[in-house]
Amino acid sequence: MTTTTVLADDLGFPEAPRWHDGQLRFSDFHDRVVRRLAPDGELSVALEQDDSPSGLGWLPGGDLLVVSMVQRVVDGRPRLHADLSGVTRFRANDLVVDAAGRAWVSSFGSDLEAGAEPEPTVLVRVDPDGSVSGAAEGVVFPTGWC
Numbered sequence: 001m002t003t004t005t006v007l008a009d010d011l012g013f014p015e016a017p018r019w020h021d022g023q024l025r026f027s028d029f030h031d032r033v034v035r036r037l038a039p040d041g042e043l044s045v046a047l048e049q050d051d052s053p054s055g056l057g058w059l060p061g062g063d064l065l066v067v068s069m070v071q072r073v074v075d076g077r078p079r080l081h082a083d084l085s086g087v088t089r090f091r092a093n094d095l096v097v098d099a100a101g102r103a104w105v106s107s108f109g110s111d112l113e114a115g116a117e118p119e120p121t122v123l124v125r126v127d128p129d130g131s132v133s134g135a136a137e138g139v140v141f142p143t144g145w146c
Contacts, residue, residue, distance in 0.1 A: 008043045011035075016055045016067075016094060027053040027066070034066060047073060055105070057097035059128060065103055067092045070126050082126040087134055089121065094143045101128035104135065106142040 008014075012030030019025075024037040025046060034047040034056065047053075047066070055067035064073040065081060070092070072081035084092050088107040095105045102125055109121030123142045125135040136142075 007041060008035075008037055016053075018056045018058075020058060025056055027056060029054060034064075047076070047078065049078065054092065055094035055096075057095050057103055059097060059101045060099065061101075065095060065097060065126075067095050067105060070095070070103060070105060070130075072130075080130075082130045082132050084124055084126075084132060087122055087124050087132055092124075095126075102126065109140060 012028045014026050014028050014035070017024055017026040022039065026035055028035050029052045032049045032052055033045045034049070034053050035043060036046045037043050047064070049066070049068055051068040053066045053068045057065045059065060059072070065071065066073060066078060070082035070084060071078040084105065084107070090108040090111055093106045093108060095103045097103050105124040105126055107121050107124065109119035110116040112118065118141045120138045120140055121142070122134045123136040123139055125133050
């Protein structure tokens with residue numbers, strides 16, 4: 001028999017869970033925060049955002065990247081790391097960071113919040129210096145879970 005234990009509740013829209021430094025970190029999209037959940041069950045806000053955060057990843061030096069454009073958190077404060085507006089049509093969504101510090105960022109190809117059907121889009125590569133380039137085109141709803 002499988003049992004389920006609720007670790008946290010009263011969340012806006014949790015997504016992009018990542019394990020980092022002994023804690024679960026995740027974006028709470030509608031509450032516009034990045035949360036951390038410690039093994040003892042303590043839930044706290046790691047970062048407040050002006051926009052809805054989504055994908056999370058860490059650069060090799062330990063700085064957190066947050067999809068909301070792509071922000072880099074340095075000394076607890078977010079700052080723009082990469083402007084994706086030139087390569088994405090709609091909201092950026094998820095990311096994974098590879099061992100070289102490149103972030104691979106997905107985006108919506110259409111306005112899904114308005115009920116549009118998914119359309120092909122581009123998978124974006126963000127280099128450690130914040131430079132942006134298209135990595136693959138014609139993909140439908142790429143995500144950081146692959």
